[in-house]
Amino acid sequence: MMLHKRPARPDAFVTKVAAEIAALRAAHERGEEPKITKAIWQDFKAAFSAAQHGRCGYCELPVVAGQHGDVEHFAPKAAVTEFVNWEAERGRETADLAKLTGRSPSKRLPAGYWWLAYDWTNYLLACAVCNSVWKGNLYPVKQPPVRGNPDEAQHETPLLLNPFGRxxxxxxxxxxxxxxxxxxxxxxxxxxxxxxxxxxxxxxxxxxxxxxxxxxxxxxxxxxxxxxxxxxxxxxxxxxxxxxxxxxxxxxxxxxxxxxxxxxxxxxxxxxxxxxxxxxxxxxxxxxxx
Structure with a gap:
């Protein structure tokens, strides 16, 4: 894992997400659950692939050479999961396979970081194994974590290393x-x-x-x-x-x-x-x- 320079945010991205961001905030102000409807970020995968030289931001394995890869939300855009008992819930690897069984974080919080769903600074390119098999909706932060509140969550310190971080x-x-x-x-x-x-x-x-x-x-x-x-x-x-x-x-x-x-x-x-x-x-x- 290494640091990269985040690609510049294209004007086309700003234009595409403006209406989606407005809809999310309006729903939040009405007291409704914000719903993310369009995966616009996938249209800009090439920018992150170029910045990361086609490699996963977490494990450094080639992504685009052998799979489609994901534009990963560093902070989960929807539900967030947490381990209550790490040893019992972390899961087991299957030898010679990228398979992980029994990984089941028992705590699930429906409200995630919805306001970062269309935030350019919350994206990176990740392989399917790091993103889907292991990380999923996990997002450990220094306690006490704040979920679903954009004003308070800005004071959280994520415990995950970010390839575009500090x-x-x-x-x-x-x-x-x-x-x-x-x-x-x-x-x-x-x-x-x-x-x-x-x-x-x-x-x-x-x-x-x-x-x-x-x-x-x-x-x-x-x-x-x-x-x-x-x-x-x-x-x-x-x-x-x-x-x-x-x-x-x-x-x-x-x-x-x-x-x-x-x-x-x-x-x-x-x-x-x-x-x-x-x-x-x-x-x-x-x-x-x-």
Whole structure:
């Protein structure tokens, strides 16, 4: 998972949703349940696919290459579900399949974030597994949550990481050499994102394995080279990490998180500058705490 720059909101979108937004607010003012009737957001899927390079905003797997994908509402537009007993309700994976059985959040709140149904800042591209199988209508926030009230809900803090948000996933997710993932420094944001979106699901861990194994191998080589006095710009390990973390690679966000957690002072921007047109001196031999 990594941060992306949200695409600009097209004028055509503003025009299309104006009447729908007005109808929702009018129903709310009348004390009626707002009903979302038109999935206008699907007409603008290409904008989010381009911004996310065709990959799921949560798991980084290719979306448009093998499925239609969804324009996901980060905050659910209708009902919201919650786990009352996580261990009993979280469900079980079926080995070798993207199937999850017994996942049944027992708390359901009919009023969701209806006012964000046509909000451009509430959209992202997601794969069907992350969106439908795992996340569904879950939306953990810091307690106490406020649902169905636009004036009060603006003070909520969502505990899910957003690929278009302010929090860098690399500061909240820690990846293992085998492709596993866990919260970094016991991050609440990392924990809730992993278990809500299924970032630790078996098939995904296996799919990440090649990238994580390669990244940790490059980290080890980098440390040896720098200890031997090799300059950063001449380091084959750093060059490999840069290649593995570029946007065209399979899991660039995962690799960038590994770079941060294993080579503390180094940022992706420094690495990109190092192997781009501008060479910026980077001292990696004194690792600072993450």
């Amino acid at each position: 929090r860098d996933p690399a500061r909240h997710l820690r990846f293992g050499i085998d492709g596993s993932v866990e919260p970094l420094d016991q991050s609440d944001f990392g924990r809730e994102t992993i278990r809500t979106c299924g970032l630790g699901r078996l098939a995904l861990v296996q799919e990440r394995n090649f990238s994580t194994t390669s990244a940790f191998g490059a980290v080890q080589q980098t440390r040896k080279e720098l200890a031997a006095g090799v300059l950063p710009e001449d380091s084959e390990g750093l060059a490999d990490l840069h290649r593995l973390g570029r946007l065209g690679a399979p899991f660039p966000g995962v690799v960038r998180a590994i770079i941060r957690q294993e080579l503390g002072p180094l940022t992706w921007q420094q690495l990109d500058d190092l192997f781009g047109e501008a060479v910026v001196p980077v001292d990696l031999r004194r690792r600072q705490p993450a």
